[in-house]
Amino acid sequence: MRALTKQYPRQGIWMEEVARPVPGPNDLLIRIRRSAICGTDIHIYNWDDWASQTIPPGMVVGHEYVGVVAEVGSEVRGFAVGDRVSGEGHITCGHCRNCRAGRRHLCRNTQGVGVNRPGSFAEYLVLPAFNAFKIPDNVSDDVAAIFDPFGNAVHTALSFDLVAEDVLITGAGPIGAMACAIARHAGARNVVITDVNDYRLELARTMGATRAVNVAREDLWNVAQTELGMTEGFDVGLEMSGSGAALNQMLHAMNHGGKVALLGIPAAGVSIDWNDVIFKGLTMKGIYGREMFETWYKMAALVQSGLDLTPIITHHFPISQFQEGFEAMRGGQSGKVILNWED
Ligand code: NAD
Ligand code: ZN
Numbered sequence: 001m002r003a004l005t006k007q008y009p010r011q012g013i014w015m016e017e018v019a020r021p022v023p024g025p026n027d028l029l030i031r032i033r034r035s036a037i038c039g040t041d042i043h044i045y046n047w048d049d050w051a052s053q054t055i056p057p058g059m060v061v062g063h064e065y066v067g068v069v070a071e072v073g074s075e076v077r078g079f080a081v082g083d084r085v086s087g088e089g090h091i092t093c094g095h096c097r098n099c100r101a102g103r104r105h106l107c108r109n110t111q112g113v114g115v116n117r118p119g120s121f122a123e124y125l126v127l128p129a130f131n132a133f134k135i136p137d138n139v140s141d142d143v144a145a146i147f148d149p150f151g152n153a154v155h156t157a158l159s160f161d162l163v164a165e166d167v168l169i170t171g172a173g174p175i176g177a178m179a180c181a182i183a184r185h186a187g188a189r190n191v192v193i194t195d196v197n198d199y200r201l202e203l204a205r206t207m208g209a210t211r212a213v214n215v216a217r218e219d220l221w222n223v224a225q226t227e228l229g230m231t232e233g234f235d236v237g238l239e240m241s242g243s244g245a246a247l248n249q250m251l252h253a254m255n256h257g258g259k260v261a262l263l264g265i266p267a268a269g270v271s272i273d274w275n276d277v278i279f280k281g282l283t284m285k286g287i288y289g290r291e292m293f294e295t296w297y298k299m300a301a302l303v304q305s306g307l308d309l310t311p312i313i314t315h316h317f318p319i320s321q322f323q324e325g326f327e328a329m330r331g332g333q334s335g336k337v338i339l340n341w342e343d
Contacts, residue, residue, distance in 0.1 A: 003122035029071035062121030063089035151290035171241025244270035318343030
């Protein structure tokens with residue numbers, strides 16, 4: 001079968017012919033219909049320090065997809081050939097304390113699809129049936145293909161009560177922009193998003209941000225105070241940039257007693273002003289992945305109750321043009337990029 005692999009230890013990704021994976025008794029074989037490109041895939045493409053230390057040579061990359069069940073392992077119950085599925089990309093051990101307590105997203109032995117084991121930029125993917133999620137009929141292939149990053153946004157945004165609250169989101173990448181839509185849908189009052197990229201700020205506005213602030217030009221605190229009348233600061237902060245500057249700006253802009261959920265991954269050595277955390281009594285929560293599988297049920301329900309993700313999908317390419325897809329994603333002038341395996 002065809003697959004995009006990290007064939008060589010340098011910048012790039014390559015289409016190769018590899019053996020079709022064989023499902024075990026507890027697995028599904030999934031025929032991939034659409035793939036989406038994640039920021040992680042760009043790290044792997046660029047072959048940065050993290051990627052070169054993590055990705056074994058020849059690895060089939062990718063973990064955002066929708067597909068159709070092509071084969072069902074002999075022990076699997078609840079799935080049938082033809083089911084349309086996406087899947088949780090964190091494969092958990094099942095025997096650690098958190099797994100046994102049902103807190104699978106906190107498993108200390110997590111393996112990543114397309115990182116530590118073969119991924120979904122391929123005609124076929126083998127996935128434990130436990131990790132598969134059936135896609136309701138009224139959710140499109142495009143939207144289902146981005147459930148993985150949508151899940152990061154849902155897990156982060158719904159960590160704290162947003163109803164009638166003033167929400168600050170730092171970082172208008174695809175996940176930050178999706179978080180705007182979720183916060184609005186959930187009933188937040190002001191949904192303010194920051195970035196330094198005008199294209200992405202515009203996209204976040206389309207997704208539901210009530211005010212998009214380019215922090216390279218505008219003063220966030222001034223906008224919040226004079227324009228939005230928020231004299232006391234933000235109630236909930238969602239950090240989705242990984243920028244130390246953005247994190248510090250967020251901590252400064254929080255009201256006393258504010259709640260902060262941290263998804264963005266800062267570079268080593270980023271420091272924060274602990275006075276903001278301690279004297280304001282902030283609650284801070286790190287977010288990894290998606291809750292298994294509460295986040296997945298919420299994702300389906302949010303889309304079914306009218307949350308529109310389609311504006312975040314800005315580019316489509318047939319899989320033969322994967323190179324253009326990766327270039328679009330690397331250029332920063334894109335939302336989500338979808339690669340179609342059926343074209
Ligand atoms: P992305 O890189 O596409 O978006 C990050 C955005 O932050 C960019 O648009 C960038 O311009 C912006 N930014 C840079 N400096 C800024 C500043 N000073 N203020 C405000 N914005 C600034 O990333 P994404 O795919 O949307 O993911 C968001 C973050 O979440 C990334 O850091 C990613 O690594 C992380 N992530 C974490 C998990 C997890 O499980 N914890 C999962 C997925 C992604
Ligand atoms: Zn575990």
